[in-house]
Amino acid sequence: MRKILMPAAILSLFVAGPAIGQPSLTGSNPSAGSTTPRTDRLRLLFSEPIDARASTVQLVMTDMPGMPHHGAMRMAAIDVKPGKDGRSLDIGAKAPFPAGTYRLDWTIASKADRSRASGQLTFSLETVPK
Template identity: 40%
Template sequence: MRPALFLPLILLATPAAAEPALVAAAPANGASVAKVTRLSLTFSEPIAPASTVELVMTGMPGMKDHPPMPIRGFAAAVDRDGRSLTAPLPRALPAGSYDLRWRAVGADGKPNTGTIRFTAK
């Protein structure tokens, strides 16, 4: 038998490296919520402590052309379940629109990224 015939069998036997996919978020994408005091993301796969979130205020009521403003003063951490990234905020977010940018690092070291857009009332 020729070696080229074995190649498809070898490829089928190799496990695929799965990137952690976002399965739940609080606040949810597109949500309009009051008193946001915590950010929470849950992934399909375990994530590494190197996973991060960045919160940016993109709009403020009554202020036209609001420049993006990073929100600082909080830290995100991987929960005990290994699949959730949580960030308690020191106080409720002011009214406005926000982008929650996340970066989840899988067990294989490969990151997956995304953005959740929500509005705080």
């Protein structure tokens, strides 16, 4: 009996997959995997309206030029605001983030049905010589 039930259980997990209408990341600034000039503004854009108050964002610096053993360092001083379009999050800081590689961990909730989604965005910021 167990041998018959097991594949059925696995199949049902597979079919359940991502819920219909589950929000997803459709764009960002900087874009995923990119290297761009240092900035004090980051943006996440989602596929549908989100509940910004039920959403969380954490920015972690994972690498820094000249620091080979740089561990994951959380950037605490960030300000997260809902975008005017209702489907984005604007992340700001008082000064441009230092040059380095970053991981932005996000968790959001759909405004329509509260379904949650989470993911990561990685990008690098560099100092542009004047």
